[in-house]
Amino acid sequence: MRRFSGFLALVLATAFVFAGVEALAFGNMSKTKGGDGGKAASFDKTPVEKAKGPDSYTVAEIYKKSAELDKKSVAVRGRVTKVSAGIMGKNWVHLQDGSGDPSSGTHDLVATSQDLPSVGNVVTARGTLYKDKDFGSGYAYKAIVEEATLKP
Numbered sequence: 001m002r003r004f005s006g007f008l009a010l011v012l013a014t015a016f017v018f019a020g021v022e023a024l025a026f027g028n029m030s031k032t033k034g035g036d037g038g039k040a041a042s043f044d045k046t047p048v049e050k051a052k053g054p055d056s057y058t059v060a061e062i063y064k065k066s067a068e069l070d071k072k073s074v075a076v077r078g079r080v081t082k083v084s085a086g087i088m089g090k091n092w093v094h095l096q097d098g099s100g101d102p103s104s105g106t107h108d109l110v111a112t113s114q115d116l117p118s119v120g121n122v123v124t125a126r127g128t129l130y131k132d133k134d135f136g137s138g139y140a141y142k143a144i145v146e147e148a149t150l151k152p
Contacts, residue, residue, distance in 0.1 A: 045098050047097065047098035053075055057075070060100040062109055063100065070130065073128060080119050081108065085116055093113055093125070096109075110141060112146050112148065125149070126151075129145055133146070
């Protein structure tokens with residue numbers, strides 16, 4: 001009986017670990033067209049100054065122009081509202097600049113990066129925009145900035 005209870009404890013512990021890993025790996029991705037399916041920080045309406053340069057956009061502009069910007073270099077400046085570190089070999093950073101509409105999910109933009117900012121920091125993300133990026137298992141983004149560098 002002791003061996004069985006030890007085995008059962010091991011099986012349950014393993015199940016909880018794998019459940020946690022799955023939640024970690026996919027908890028920041030969305031099954032909706034917006035961005036995070038409501039899992040990101042609440043909408044911060046505080047405006048953030050737009051990044052400088054010809055390839056610079058607000059979060060709302062990124063969503064609006066995602067078809068023409070697909071696979072192009074973009075820059076977007078925003079406040080970090082959520083960070084999910086070390087998932088699939090990268091950090092997943094949610095940015096908001098006060099633009100966009102929470103009801104349509106165009107207020108929160110995710111950038112993947114090797115850089116690791118803190119929540120509350122204002123950063124400029126420069127990377128490649130991908131429209132309708134699908135990571136499989138039903139997890140997709142309407143717009144996402146990949147391989148971004150994040151600078152204050």
